[in-house]
Amino acid sequence: MPSDQPLSLFIPCLIDQVYPEMGFSMVRVLHRLGCEVRYRDEQTCCGQPAFNAGHQREAKTVARHFIAVFQDDEELVCPSGSCTAMVRNFYPGLLGDAGRKQAGAVFEFSEYLARADLIGKIKGSFPAKIAFHNSCHSYRELGIAEVPMQIIAQIDGVELCQPAGEPVCCGFGGVFSVKFSAIAGAMADTRLQMFLDAGAEVVVSNDPGCIMHLRQECTDRGLSMRILHLAEFLDEAMADHAGGRQV
Amino acid sequence: MKTKSEFLRKAAVKAGDKIHRAKILKAITTYTGKVEGMKSAQYHDWQQARSLAAQTKNYVLRHLPDLLEQFERNITANGAQVLWAEDAAEAREHIRRIFRERKVRKVVKSKSMTTEEIEVNELLGGEGIEVLESDLGELIVQLAGEKPYHIVTPAMHKSRQDIAALFHEKLGVPASSSAEELTMAARDHLRSAYVTADAGITGANFLLAEGAIVMTENEGNGRLTMSCPPVHVVIAGIEKILPAMENLALFLPLLTTSGTGQQITCYNSVVRGPRAAGEQDGPQEMIVILLDNGRSAMYGEPEFQHALRCIRCGACLNACPVYRTVGGHAYGTTYQGPIGSVITPHMRGMAEFSHLSSASSLCGACTQVCPVQIDLHHLLLKNRAKATEEKRGVDLWQVGFAGWARVMTSRKRLEGVRRLAVAGEASLRVILPHALRKRLPLPAKKSFARLWQEGAGR
Structure with missing residues (x-):
């Protein structure tokens, strides 16, 4: 369950580059619900675009970067089911143990609200x-x-x-x-x-x-x-x- | 590349055809209602039935060579003959020889996708042999000069009005005929053929290792096709094996629930061989052609082998939003929809057919409905990776993703590229292809990262 560590924001590339306001909406909602968040600005993308197009090598390169950025964070929240699924379901196959460890830490936004018992x-x-x-x-x-x-x-x-x-x-x-x-x-x-x-x-x-x-x-x-x-x-x-x- | 450009062209035409889309959506909505109703009416636990079916098929795949030999031994003992065909050419050669030796001039056929796979009608046409499709849906597409639109419902794309117009032109029935009158017209057209045909060709829904072929159908035409003419030729893929009769208790209702939303089909035939001594009915000869045609190549690839669990129910086609949009003819393959896009690149060449694996949003609706739990959309992903590995020569996507990976491993590089993109956005849009231009969003003035650094969100 939610730890003492601040919740780490995993902002999908599409939100970073095109719809930053969606990311800030999530931040405001989490603040209002009493969550402390942190943002690691070295983050870029989870690697899904390349992975889904069949370019595994490039996906792996970007996924390794992702893990390097987030390795110390216990819980990540992400306003995208798709990007969450990339890390949770496909990192283990792509990156083995390192991928498995990262997979367990990522939660989609609505999932996180339920997990942290914040819906009420x-x-x-x-x-x-x-x-x-x-x-x-x-x-x-x-x-x-x-x-x-x-x-x-x-x-x-x-x-x-x-x-x-x-x-x-x-x-x-x-x-x-x-x-x-x-x-x-x-x-x-x-x-x-x-x-x-x-x-x-x-x-x-x-x-x-x-x-x-x-x-x-x-x-x-x-x-x-x-x-x-x-x-x-x-x-x-x-x-x-x-x-x-x-x- | 020709298959790809053909697909893109046909798919774009159908995607813009709202009448086609409405027709297919109507047919599939009716289907979905029946299927979902039957799943809850017939099963206490549909998921467990799927799981059991997948396990049974896994058992079959683990013992496939052995079970096939058992089948050959047992059905041969019943008086049938078994021939093996490594590819479509060999299967066609078998058929040509069988029919030449027996001076066959007229053939009646029941619905069979394996015969589509090896193009039996084209072969027999070339031999000067008359071929009559006896399944109503197949007859409709044959009369229209088309290929099946769907592996289970070949004429799904035709409304009753379309069929009435076709029968009016080809069979001379009134254009205002009702569904019943049209069916009767087809029946009249077909009935005499069963007794005048020199041979009948069928597929098989299942092969039992204990020595039998199994066919499910709703019209009774299949049973007449396999029992009236003196020769019965069966063409079946090697993956159709089940160990024994008792497995049908699970597989027959599973197939019909997923395929048509029926409890079970109207006719289910288990045929152990030709007419035996002392029997009055049935063909004098029964010849089973076991077709490989790329299946054992898939069998040899551990990641893809489980696609051979497929029982050809068509559920994945109906669930697929791409199939619903482009229809069955755009694919240019025997097997359409998700299962076709998974297996065709393996059966007929990755280079020529991998575009079908990319033509999916990976929504996973196919995997959700598959009654034998084939991981269809993940196999599409694996096909894409395999196609990339096997690709030779310069590929723009490959170059693009290599550059992308370089940018996406550094925030500094990413911000640098986005500054260029924002500055050159107007000119970029002019040079980009239309599709990309339309679908590519405008980058925001500042990235989330930049805004965060500037203090937003705190």
Whole structure:
């Protein structure tokens, strides 16, 4: 369980380079819930882009850098199911013992909130029709299913408009969406339509890749639907809520 | 490279075809409802059934050479003949010789993906032999001059209206025919062929080492194909073996639950051999061709061997968001969808087919539904790594990732590159290919690391 050490922030490259605000939203939410965090600025990327494209050697090089950066930290929190899955599920195969040690230390953001028993302390308000897009790696690699929904349900004013059935891929898939952009775009269109049909106004997700891809599709279709990271959603919901700051 | 550019072209066309997408989504939604309903109606514990099936198949793979020899010995004792085919060419040669020796002019076929794999229809056409597909779905694609769209439901992409128009043109039925009338038209078209055909060709869903072939179907056409004509030729992959009849109690419902959402198919035939002395029915000759065609190469690779557990239920195709988007014809392979993208590069060449392993978002929906627990999406990943290892010559992605790894091992280098990218962003976008330009996000003015150094977040 949470140790005396500050929680170490594992900021995915996409958030570092494109969406820093998602990272700072997570930091603010964690602060409001009473967590002390630290950030190691030598961190860059977990190596997943190369690994998923089949370039193991380069993935290994970057993964070793990751381990060198984080080796002294007991717990890492990451606002991406996909990057968490890379470290937890694939580092052991890629790097053996060093990979196994690192694998046990990384937690996806919602997973961490549950693990540290912080969900009950979340208080806020966000009056809107909300659907949750669970990233495939969060759902199928990490087995995260109910927790993000429980977190969203903590917020006042939320009306859940969840499409029925299993989570469906948005079509991002990293390099896949570049190499096969026509397929990836059509998949985003299909996924977005499910949220529209369910009546959602805001889609909350736990992976910056999915969010980028779905936002792009919204732009292409001229939709005003908001796609938010779970951390951004909570940050906004908790911002002016006294209950959120008292912790 | 031709297979890749063909795939990209066809996939892009289908990805933009919303009518196609709606048709497939409708068919698959109906399917998913039935399958999920049957899983809970028929199983106390679906996960345990999957696990048991995977273990049984693992046993089969560990003892594969032995079980195949048992099969050969036992079914030969029942009067059937067994031929081995190392590749498609050898299988075709067997068939050509068998039919020439027996002066076969007309063949009726039941649905079989192995016959698609070795292109039996093309072979027989070249021999001047008339071939009639007896499975309704196969008949539809044969009449349309197409390849099967799906390994289980070959005409999934055709609506009733599409089929009525096709039958109107080819069989002369009214264009307004109902589903029942269309089925009756197909029945009329086929019935006489069973008794006039010189040979019947079928596949097999399972081979029992104790000496039998097993076929599941819903129309009864398969049973007529294997029992009416004087010669019955079976073409089956070597991985189809199960030890004994008792294994069917698990595997038949597992296959149909995953494949079509049925408790069990309408017809299930276990055939131990040709007509025996004193029997009145069945073919005079039964010849089983055991097809390797790349399977033992996969068998020899420990990381990939377990893909041979596949029972060809098609569940992974239906679950796959890429398959749902591009459809079955874009792949240009006998086996479409996730399982096809896993095995085709091994069976037909990594260089020519590895792009299929990359054409996946690795969402894992396939792995989740596979009834024999094949780790499909992770095998796609392993294929990608293998393709990279085997690649010869200059590859831009390889060069790109080498540079990327250099940048991503130092914050200083990363910040340096991002400064260049931010400064040259406008001109960068002009030279990038369209797809990349559209999908590549704008870098933020400052990185998280930089903002943190400046005091944000504290």
